[in-house]
Every structure is written in structure tokens, then in C-alpha cells.
Amino acid sequence: MGTSETFLIAMTIIFGLPYLIWRLGRTDYVAPLVVVQILTGIVLGPGVLGAAFPRYYATVFNPAVIQTLNGVAWWAVMLFVCIAGLELDLKQSWRHRRETVLTAACALGFPLLLGALAALGLLASGAGWLGTAGRGWQFVLGVGMACAVTALPILMLLMEKLGILRAPLGQRVLRYASLDDLAIWAVLALILLDWARVGRQLAFIAGFIVLAWPFRALMRRLRESDRWYVLPIWLAACGFTADYAGLHFMVGAFLAGAVLDRDWFDLARLDLLRHHVLLVLMPVFFLSTGLRTSWAVGGWAVFIAAAWLLAAAVIGKLAGVALAGRVLGWRRGEAWTIGWLLQTKALIMIIFTNILLDRGVISAAAFTALLLMAVASTMLTVPMVRPRLAAGQVAAP
Template sequence: MNTSELFLIAMTIIFGLPYLVWRLGRTEYWAPLVVVQIVGGILLGPGVLGAAVPAYYQFVFTPTVIQSLNGLAWWAVMLFVFIAGIELDLRAAWQHRRESGITAGLALGMPLLLGSGAALVLLNQAGWMGAQAQPWQFVLGIGMACAVTALPILILFMEKLAILRQPLGQRILRYASLDDIAIWGVLALILMDWQRVGRQAAFLGIFVLCAWAMRRLMQAVPERDRWYLALVWLALSGFVADWAGLHFMVGAFLAGAVLDAHWFDQDKMDLLRHHVLLVLMPVFFLSTGLRTHWDSGGVAVFGAAALLLVAQLIGKLAGLRLAGRVLGWPPGEASLIGWLLQTKALIMIIFANILLDKQVITAETFTALLLMAVASTMLTVPVVTPMLARTAAPR
């Protein structure tokens, strides 16, 4: 078969298999389609499908096919992160800055601390830290992976639970938005390349000037032109950030964060996010699954995933309970918010992909983080649903 035929076989598997499992297995309650697609990516990778039927795996997923899939995956995840940046609502966070600052700080700080402790445990064993990493980069990277909240998936879950537009849902969005900014700031610190610090300083200076000019331009043109200009701005920002030695994902997030959401029709933006998730992101999940490895042994990888899962769960719940005590929340509300904010999925997977690209972590560590992200996301709805039934009406 030629490359185009193999590519289309791979695309059929990517979209068909997870959908059949989701629909026929009726997994929506504990594993929405996006989670099934992530798990499907892992199962289709070299660690499972490649080990079970290596001949078929090598026949379909040739280097050329994988390269083509990676190109689609890069653009998909850039769009996704870009939209997340646009939808940040910092004005609301500023209006409620004391509550938002205390909650977001503890929600990020406690799992970061415990996750960093788990990273120190892994650091004492060979095979977990990447070849290009300093110990502090590895520890901070793993700690931040444990602290991440997947804002886009959180929105999907709160829509499913019918609390997104309620006051409680809007508060949770504020906390997650502030943590989103911190996550990308810490990532930029981890990726700081002192041999190319001049380029990175130049990037920041040029970006500030270009962002100012872009904002002026976006306000001067009609909305239909803003969508096209936004895509050009996204591609250029990603390119310059990657050239500076950061990562194109950092550029994609910054490109979205400097634009105002009200410049775009909200219904169209919601549709764009939905269509990116539907049409492109499954390719990213498969591309992610192709990077999973179990060379350290399945038991060790699952053990590391369990350690990280426990660290992030305890950290997130402890941080929110402390915030609830300081701010005087009603009984049960802190745990409810903590379980929602521990949702990992997409953003943590993107974060871990970047760490793997930059060789801060190994493929085995990446696999453990991926398993932790899947487990934390699958726990959310089954745990939160009965909690909502017991909790008093949100403020």
C-alpha cells in the first residue's frame, strides 16, 4: 500500500475505534469520549498494540504516516491551547482577587509541593529523568504536572454536571484560569535555555510590541477578518517561540492570552473548540499514544503513575480544604471544588509532551504521567455527581 492509503487506514482507526467503544460500551458517565480517545491512543501505541501485534503496528504506523499524523497533531493542539488562552477571563479574577488568589494559590501550591516530593522519589532511581534535564527542572516539571488543571475539560465536565453557568461554576473557572497562567509561566522557566537567553529575551520584547500592534489591528477590523488574522498570529507566535528555544505551545498560549474573548462571537468560539475536539484532537491523542513506552517495566510505570496520582489528589484536596477554611466556605464545598480542579486530561498531556520533547523527562515518565492524567479525569464525574446531590445550592 502507498502512504496515503496507510494514512487513511490510521485515520479510520483513530476515529472509529474510540467511538465504537464509547457508544457501544456506554462509557459516558465515567469516561466521556475525549477520555476514551486518550485511552485509545495509549492502546494503539507501541506499548500495547505494538507489543501485541508488532507486524501489523509496523505495517500501518510507518515513519512517514507517523510524521503526517504528528503535523496534524501539532496544529490541533496549537489551536486548542490558543482557544484556551483567548477564553481566560482575568477581569473576573481581579474583581474577586482575594478569594481567587488564595484559592488558586493553594490549589496550585499544595499539589506542586507533593508532586515535587514524588519527583524526588523518582529522581533517586534511574530511567525517569530526561537526558537534557537538570534535577530542578525534572522536579519542578513533575510537580507542576501534578498541579495542572485541564481548563477545557473542566468546562466540558461542568456543562455535563449543569453547574457551568451557576455562581459555583464561574468561581471554579476563575481559579482554574489563574492556575493556567501560572502553569505556562513555570513551563517557560523550565524551558529557559541559558545558551539562547538572548533569543528568549528578544522574543519577549518583540512579542510585547507585536501583541500591542495586533490588539490595535484586531479592534480596527470587522469580526470576520479577526478569525483569519488570529490564525496568522497563532502560527507566527508559535514559530518565534520555538525559534527562541521555548516551545511553540508557549507561543500558542501567549498568542491567545493577549486577545480579548469579546472580540469574537462566543457561539462561534464554542463551535470552533467543539470542532477542534471532534475533527483534530483525536489525531493528537493517537500521536501521544505512539510516544508511550514501558521499557522500565510495566509494574514500575504503573507504580510511578499511582504515586503521582496520590500526590496530586492529596495535594489538590488539601489545598482546597485549607482555602475553604480560610474563606469560610460551607461544608462539603471545598472537596467538591477540589475534585473538579484535579481534572487533568488535555492540558497535562500537552504539558508532558513538551517536557518529553525537551528531554526533561523520559518516555517512561511520560507514560506514567499519561496514566495519571487518565485516571484523575475518569474519577471526576463519578465522584462529583453524588457530592453535588448532597451539597447545598451553590452561592
């Protein structure tokens, strides 16, 4: 068969298998479709399918097909990250700045600290967790931030399913997650800072700040229908210049959306775009992520590392939010509910760790452990939160 036929077989598997598992298994309570797609990507990767059926794997997921899938995945995740940046509502965060800043700082700082300590433990084990081009501080900071991440787009999806997205509780949680989202990309830029190309990177940041003002003025003058056409042009240009500067095209994608106002776009159409990207494009990214998993340091070692990192992420997040709730005088039980909602990781953390893997900061085995941790963390959110919401134990407005 030619590349086109093999590519379409791969696409049929990518979209068909997760849907069947999700629908027939009725997994939505524990694992929404997006989580099933991520898990299926891992199963279809070299560590499971490739090991069990190497000839089949080599036929369907040959280098030409993988290269084609990667191109689709790159654009899909750029669109998704741009939408995440666009959905940041810093105006609301500023109106409630004391509560928002304190909660966001505690919710990020505690799991970051515990995650960094867990990363030091992995480095001390000497089992091949550090990437070929990574330094110790990059690994520790990157893994720590991966433990602290809250995935804003998936958080919105889960809160929509729980019926609290537009409620006061949902809006509060979104404010906290928005500030943490900014911190994630700032830390990523620091990790990727290349002293050999620091001049080019600083030039990109300066140039972006200068060009963002006239571009914002242009977008204000355009009709909304034209803004939708201009947005992908701006996205591609920002992604290219950030990647050329040595940061990463994902940094450019996030900045492309973050400097725009969500009010310039119809909210219903923006939600629909996010839904369609998740539906028809992101499954390809999940598969390409699964193709990168590795159990090179030993299957049990990877699972033990994932459990170690999950404990750091969960304990750190709940402890941080509990401290913020005590200082701010929240009602009993509020911190527990909010802490578990902010525990949602999945997409943004997977994107974050993909970049670390691309740049050689972490090894494929460390990437696999972090991926398993992200999936487990996200799967815990709904079962831990829904019973409390059903019992009426919700945060006050």
C-alpha cells in the same frame, strides 16, 4: 499500499475505535469520549499494540504516516491551546481577587509541593525516569507542576455535562483554574529557559509584548468576521517565533490567545470552534501521544509510579482547596466539590508533559506514568462530583 492509503487506514482507526468503545460501552459517566480517545491512543501505541502485533503496527504506523499524523497533531494542539488562552477571563478574577488568588494559590501550591516530593522519590529510585537532556531541578519542577495542573478546556467540558458551567459554582471554578493556567505556562517557560539562547528568548518576550499592543488595536478595529481569519495567522507567527527562540511553539500558541479578549469573538462560535477542534483534530493528537508511551523501566514500575503521582496530585489538590475554604469561610462540602472539579487534568497536562518529553526533561517511561495519572485523575472527577450535585450539596454563589 502507498502512504496516503495507509494514512487513511490509520485515521479510520483513530476516529472509529474510540467512538465504538464510548458509544457501545456507554462510558460517558466515568470516561467521556475525550478520555476514551486518550486511552485508545495508549493502546494503539508501541507498548500495547506494537508489542502484541509488531508487524501490523509497523505497517500501519510506519515513519511516513507518523510524520504526517504529527503535523496534523501539532496544528490541532496549537489551536486548542490558543483557544484555552483566549478563554482566560482575568477581568472576573480581578473583581474577586482575594478569593480567586488565595484559592488558586492553594490549589496549585499544595499538589505542586507533593508532586515535587514524589518526583524526588522517583529520582532517588534511579530507574530511568530522568530524560537524557534534563536536569534534576527541571524534572522535579516539571513533574510537580504536572501534578498541580488543572485542564481548563476539559474542565469546561465536564462542567457543561454536569450542568454547572454557567452557574455561580462553575464560574467560580473557572476563575480559580484560569489563574492556575497562567502559572502552568510561566513555569514551563522557566523550565525551558536555555542559557545558551537566553538572549533570543528574552528578545522574543520583549518583542511579543511590544507587538501585542498594536495587534490588539488592529483586532479591535476589525469586524468580527475578519478576526476569525486573522487569528490563525497570528497563531502561526507566534508559534514560529517562540519555537525559534527556543521556548516551544505551545508557549507561543498560549500567548497568542491570552493577549486577546474573549469578548471580541462570538461566544457561541468560539464554543463551536473548540467543539470542532476536539471532534475532528484532537483525536490525532491523542494517537500521536499514545505512540510515545513506553514501558521501558518495566510495566509494573510505571503503574506504581502513576499511582504514586496520582496520590500526590489528589491529596495535594484537596488539601489546598480545603485550606482555602477554611480561610474564606466556605460552607461545609464546598471545598470537596471544588477540589475534585479542579482535579481535572487530561489535555493540558498531556500537552505539558509532551513538551517535557520533546525537550528531554523526562524519559518516555516517566511520560507514560504521568499520562496514566492524568487519565485516572480526570476519570475520577465526574463520579466524585455528580452525586454531591444530585444531593444538592453545591457551593453557594
